[in-house]
Amino acid sequence: MQPWAYPVDLSKIRARWQQFVTDRRLDPALDPLVAASWARCFPRLNPLAPPALPCLDEQTLERVRLALFDLIATARPLMEDLHQFTEGSGLAIALLDGAACVLDVLGDPGIVRAVEAVGLRPGVYWGEGHVGTNAFALALLERTPAQVVGAEHFVALYHAWVTTAAPIYGLDGQPLGAIGIMAPAERAQPDTLGMVMAAARAIENQLQAEANLRENHQLLAELQAILEAIDQVVLVLNAQGHVIRLNRTATRVLGLDPSGILGRPLTDHIRLPPSFQEALSDPQAHREAEGALIVDGAPLEGWLGLHAVTEGRRRLGFVLTFRRSEQVHRMVARLVGAQAMMTLADIPGRSRAI
Structure with a gap:
């Protein structure tokens, strides 16, 4: 959902989805990112059936988390700040890796239980090929912030939700992961997109600062070794x-x-x-x-x-x-x-x- 498309008319979005599922016709008013995603999903997924979600076992998930320790350690405080700022508003904050595997979910207990019931839980892959159109997958695939509202999700199971996400870039310029928010569709707001974009940039800046600090420490160690020689x-x-x-x-x-x-x-x-x-x-x-x-x-x-x-x-x-x-x-x-x-x-x- 593009920010200019607000206020949201969930019934109109549902009608566009029904038109595509029935006749394969894309409404020109549809978000271009969503339209392209629907076209990719149609041959692979049944929009009316619950998706088969691949999930890592605990040991494999722990290895993935260990490999991404710097990302998780940097993102977790920012996620806690977001949660504190939005506490009671029914938002679940999620961190995913570059393969769209959920690493962490934070929020009020009720909303966390609700999103876990539809698959947003650690170890589950939220790639487009498994879940269909969703903001987490689009942020990583299209390398741009994205918001998917109601029936813009290709799979009907997620029509009651809004997902918003922004990619997190690593020091090599490649997507390292994504941070996003999942909430009931009636809570869709364009401001949420700006919030996750700011969080993603803050994580990137912190990762860059930590890398610079490590490099400086290495240079100082090399300088001291040269002096001693x-x-x-x-x-x-x-x-x-x-x-x-x-x-x-x-x-x-x-x-x-x-x-x-x-x-x-x-x-x-x-x-x-x-x-x-x-x-x-x-x-x-x-x-x-x-x-x-x-x-x-x-x-x-x-x-x-x-x-x-x-x-x-x-x-x-x-x-x-x-x-x-x-x-x-x-x-x-x-x-x-x-x-x-x-x-x-x-x-x-x-x-x-x-």
Whole structure:
């Protein structure tokens, strides 16, 4: 039922359904989504007979729910909010997976019992091929919000009901499931469509936010692993000069407790050479030189590096690196010592050619 078709005339809808079932004629005023669905259902279903509803056993349903844990955990609080908002109004709120299998149903006890009696219960498939025209199936099949009122349902068993649903898209852009409402047909309202659309978008936004959070956690873990793999002092500063990250080498060489330096200004414990201190105000700073860090009043000689972290023209912070002088000298000696000269005495052999 399109929102512009309200107020609903249930008897007129029933007459259109009767005309199609009897003569296979589609009324031009019929909702195009419903008309297309009726045409698909006619060869497969008897509109006058109760549908044969496939239902998962408890163990299989539990496996399906476990596989869709994130969807259910995200949708359930929103379903409870909807129920609280509509409590006493005779609405049953349902969550389905991408195959139109009912995962959860919530509502007042009386309406839940009523919809369960006609098949809207966990584990039952509400696809068009099993139930006929209904909003849950149309939302997933047509990938659009849908509302099916009274005799717009192809199977006569559901003529006393209105179903309203909206698809929930996963991060890959494919329908992950659907959220919808089932209620007595006389309670059909166009506002219900907007309500389920808002709920579906809220679930999608929450799923996206949780995915972004997981990705950020992974990136932070990778960053920390990279820092720990670097055999020199590494301090990451934000744009205000506060220490936001450091590696274990920094705590060992500088003799600082991470809990005492993280989140605090670098200058609380460490003083940089003047040229490096000035570079902290340069959004494009990139400096390396020999110098001394003054750590809690004690000088440490070594090789300093300061590199700005930017996003476009915006300064995000700095990365400060430091190697002790003796570490640099050992590295240089190792490299120079590796360039040994060969003499004729190094060539073995006692032949005439040698």
